[in-house]
Amino acid sequence: MNNLKINNLKKLSHLIKFIKISSKSSNMLLKNNIYTFIVDKNLTKMEIKNIIKNLFFKKIKQIRILNLNNTFFKKVYISLK
Numbered sequence: 395m396n397n398l399k400i401n402n403l404k405k406l407s408h409l410i411k412f413i414k415i416s417s418k419s420s421n422m423l424l425k426n427n428i429y430t431f432i433v434d435k436n437l438t439k440m441e442i443k444n445i446i447k448n449l450f451f452k453k454i455k456q457i458r459i460l461n462l463n464n465t466f467f468k469k470v471y472i473s474l475k
Contacts, residue, residue: 409434410445411467422471431470435461442470450474 414430422428433442443454456473 409437410442410449414469426473428471428473431472432467433470435466435468437468442472446472 411432411434414432416430419430422430431442431446437445439457439459442459443457446452447454453475454472455475456471458471460469460471462469
């Protein structure tokens with residue numbers, strides 16, 4: 395990775411707030427290899443895909459987004475290959 399990509403990734407990585415851990419998300423992870431993230435509401439699906447792909451070096455199979463009402467966040471379900 396060149397320096398420009400690393401700097402852009404650092405700028406964008408703070409938009410992923412945290413990984414959601416609950417009983418439902420744990421079951422989804424164990425059974426279907428689906429991770430749950432809370433991200434900034436302004437991110438698009440392609441931006442989320444690029445950030446996750448570059449942070450974890452994994453190929454993404456599917457992304458589903460749930461907009462949370464009256465918040466500044468989105469819940470994102472990411473299925474990895």
